[in-house]
Amino acid sequence: MADSHYPDDLKYHSEHDWARIEGDEATFGITWYAQDTLGEVVFFTPPTVGAALTKDDQYTEVESVKAVSDVVAPLSGEVIAVNDTLSDNPQAINEDPYGEGWLVRVRLSDPSEVDSLMDAAAYVATLS
Amino acid sequence: MPEQTIELKRTPLYAAHLEAGAKLVPFAGWEMPIQYRGIREEHLAVRNDVGVFDVSHMGQVVISGQQAQECLQHLVSNDVRRMPEGGAQYSLLCNEHGGVVDDLFLYRLAERRFLIVTNAGNHPGDLAWMHAHGEQFDVEISDCQASFAMLAVQGPRARALVQGLADGKLPPRLHCCERSVAGVPLLVCGTGYTGEDGVELLCDPDQAEPLWAALVEAGAQPVGLGARDTLRLEACFHLYGNDLDERHDPISAGLGWACAEQTGFIGADAISEVRVSGPELKLVPFSIDGPGIARQGNPIVGGGIVTSGSYSPSLERGIGLAYVSAACAVPGVGLQIDVRGTIREAVVETKPLYGKDQ
Numbered sequence: 001m002a003d004s005h006y007p008d009d010l011k012y013h014s015e016h017d018w019a020r021i022e023g024d025e026a027t028f029g030i031t032w033y034a035q036d037t038l039g040e041v042v043f044f045t046p047p048t049v050g051a052a053l054t055k056d057d058q059y060t061e062v063e064s065v066k067a068v069s070d071v072v073a074p075l076s077g078e079v080i081a082v083n084d085t086l087s088d089n090p091q092a093i094n095e096d097p098y099g100e101g102w103l104v105r106v107r108l109s110d111p112s113e114v115d116s117l118m119d120a121a122a123y124v125a126t127l128s
Numbered sequence: 129m130p131e132q133t134i135e136l137k138r139t140p141l142y143a144a145h146l147e148a149g150a151k152l153v154p155f156a157g158w159e160m161p162i163q164y165r166g167i168r169e170e171h172l173a174v175r176n177d178v179g180v181f182d183v184s185h186m187g188q189v190v191i192s193g194q195q196a197q198e199c200l201q202h203l204v205s206n207d208v209r210r211m212p213e214g215g216a217q218y219s220l221l222c223n224e225h226g227g228v229v230d231d232l233f234l235y236r237l238a239e240r241r242f243l244i245v246t247n248a249g250n251h252p253g254d255l256a257w258m259h260a261h262g263e264q265f266d267v268e269i270s271d272c273q274a275s276f277a278m279l280a281v282q283g284p285r286a287r288a289l290v291q292g293l294a295d296g297k298l299p300p301r302l303h304c305c306e307r308s309v310a311g312v313p314l315l316v317c318g319t320g321y322t323g324e325d326g327v328e329l330l331c332d333p334d335q336a337e338p339l340w341a342a343l344v345e346a347g348a349q350p351v352g353l354g355a356r357d358t359l360r361l362e363a364c365f366h367l368y369g370n371d372l373d374e375r376h377d378p379i380s381a382g383l384g385w386a387c388a389e390q391t392g393f394i395g396a397d398a399i400s401e402v403r404v405s406g407p408e409l410k411l412v413p414f415s416i417d418g419p420g421i422a423r424q425g426n427p428i429v430g431g432g433i434v435t436s437g438s439y440s441p442s443l444e445r446g447i448g449l450a451y452v453s454a455a456c457a458v459p460g461v462g463l464q465i466d467v468r469g470t471i472r473e474a475v476v477e478t479k480p481l482y483g484k485d486q
Contacts, residue, residue, distance in 0.1 A: 039163065039166065039354070040166050040167060042421070042439045043421065061468075064439075065168060065354065065441065066167060066357075068421065068423065068468070
């Protein structure tokens with residue numbers, strides 16, 4: 001696993017989720033810190049396409065050898081795609097949490113919610 | 129309740145763990161490595177090659193004296209007489225009601241001298257229990273926890289690796305003897321908690337670092353408590369506090385083989401009653417075919433509870449141990465486990481869940 005990193009082009013939620021905002025859509029995942037704390041991910045059960053996510057509410061689980069962890073939606077919206085490759089390769093969440101390990105893609109219902117998220121520097125400051 | 133701030137104890141290998149990149153967590157009052165490079169990798173290293181564990185958190189008691197055998201025959205469940213000098217034996221410390229106070233390994237160092245290895249969290253309670261119930265005998269009961277560091281070397285290549293560093297032949301399984309390994313005088317025990325062949329080494333704490341370094345240098349991969357748990361669960365070894373406690377008797381836990389009631393040990397009468405009438409609940413291994421991992425505390429639909437649950441890196445599925453009604457405790461019977469609100473279909477399996485014949 002690579003060393004800790006927190007890309008500058010992402011927005012971060014205090015529950016260790018990231019969002020990559022692209023207009024009124026966004027991709028969600030869990031941060032390097034979250035996957036490192038969990039350890040090797042063995043199961044990810046994605047939500048269904050069309051599911052409505054509410055900011056700050058749990059929308060799925062990521063399960064590692066040692067623990068199961070709720071994943072919280074950093075923003076509200078409707079799921080328009082899920083990362084199906086994770087069912088065969090859940091370890092992508094560990095190996096590439098901001099790339100191959102993305103979880104869902106969402107059409108945002110309230111893009112102004114983005115203002116409540118942290119930038120990388122602010123998020124990293126919460127980890128120490 | 130907020131966690132109490134208590135001073136965590138450190139083993140003599142604390143610095144070596146940090147050096148090896150360990151993630152350290154509180155465990156039974158100790159600051160212990162849960163993993164180094166990852167639970168799965170460490171688990172598979174033990175299954176396929178060789179790993180080394182720091183288990184210096186475990187406790188040691190020495191009972192010696194004229195009546196050492198009689199004392200232990202009273203205190204623990206197994207028949208101590210069946211253990212020769214240089215032998216080892218699994219046994220249980222039980223209360224009068226047949227509840228399990230701790231599970232232990234005994235080593236007969238001499239005819240009237242026994243080493244007992246306790247679980248870290250139970251060590252102080254075990255000592256108090258042994259003093260309370262053992263002092264009527266002509267024995268000396270000594271707390272030796274501070275006198276030992278303990279390393280487990282486990283895996284198909286473990287014996288060969290340790291043998292290559294030893295000054296004499298290693299003891300066979302369930303035996304122990306004094307040897308020097310990598311120049312360190314120690315007690316070698318043919319025991320372990322992984323379902324693999326291997327040895328456990330007890331040495332002076334001051335010698336733990338050079339011993340650890342020599343074992344790692346010779347090719348043993350450091351393995352943390354995370355993989356120790358998945359390994360023991362695949363082998364269906366009990367974990368005290370999960371699968372064993374004072375509310376469960378050894379018969380229900382499937383440990384009747386470690387109880388010799390005819391010796392009259394504390395709890396023998398209560399255990400004998402359960403053995404004769406048959407337990408209401410039995411501890412069984414199970415596996416889940418499909419996604420989902422049952423965890424400790426998950427209820428079983430219709431009655432019963434999961435006491436240990438994890439992901440099996442060898443079988444690549446969820447596995448565990450659960451107390452279920454005796455009627456359901458038959459291999460092949462389906463169980464429905466409520467895993468955080470989702471019902472997962474599981475099957476009662478035979479022990480061990482993972483063995484070399486698979």
